[in-house]
Amino acid sequence: LMKKGCILCLLISVISLPVVAQNIIYSNLKELLAQDGDTVAVLRVERRSKNQIVLTGGADYRITAGDDESMCRRLKKRCFAVRDEKEIYFELFEKEKPDVVVNFAAESHVDRSIKNPEIFVQSNVMGTVNLLQRAKEAWYDADAKTWKEGKKYLQVSTDEVYGALGAEGFFMETTPLCPHSPYSSSKASADMFVMAFHDTYGMPINITRCSNNYGPYQFPEKLIPLMINNVKHHKQLPVYGDGMQIRDWLYVEDHCKAIDMVCNGGKIGEVYNVGGHNERPNIFIVKTIIEQ
Secondary structure, eight states: OOOSOEEEEEEEEOSSSOTTOOOHHHHHHHHHHHHTTOOEEEEEEEEOSSSOEEEEETTTEEEEESOOHHHHHHSSSOEEEESOHHHHHHHHHHHHOOSEEEEOOOOOOHHHHHHOHHHHIIIIIIHHHHHHHHHHHHHEETTTTEEOTTOEEEEEEEGGGGOOOOSSOOOOTTSOOOOOSHHHHHHHHHHHHHHHHHHHHOOOEEEEEEOEEESTTOOTTSHHHHHHHHHHTTOOOOOOTTSOOEEEEEEHHHHHHHHHHHHHHOOTTOEEEEOOSOEEEHHHHHHHHHHO
């Protein structure tokens, strides 16, 4: 496991979701690293509306954008009133001096991206650019034109940037990007900015693109937890179309181990696809849950 100071950057939308919503990959990776005693500083970014952002992080950070100082004084955790999330990234890099940044920041619900694509651009694209810029300022010596040793920025992306997969074959790292929704387009844009910072400035980066995760801490709107919950409560089981859409299912702990491997041994500038080789139609998953 990583033996470095690490920032896990998580961005979720809570416009219509409870504040306690978790990111499945972030939550499981944090536990994986904690088992080995790694130092992890977590920056959690909650975008409550187009103009209101709340940033929190474990016991050390309670950072609120758009609130006044009196509101901050009432909070139990450390708090900063800010208008610009760039200030928070600067503060975090100054305090933690991380060796690795793992960026999970993503609005990720396709249906919400169709209703409000602007939020996805602000969060997934501009949020990534801001984080890249702060990492560059902290890690790059402009006078010597060199990067500090042992630094890495890892962007956690999705295989949805490749578009639709046919009945046979696999996405490869060389597969052309072909996103079809505002969500996947915003993730592809973020990936391209990460690669641009590598190609333009020499930033040490990796990108991982995973298939569909499942496992602990998954948000209840996703297929597997939704079906389990509805079966338990004797509710209808909503299935899109004929349910024959094929997805590759990846257990989240396997994904977290892959992220850790890439952080430690990934070749700088490379993209790594992370799949489960477990392709199943959605209707197969639903029927399996019913049978259990």
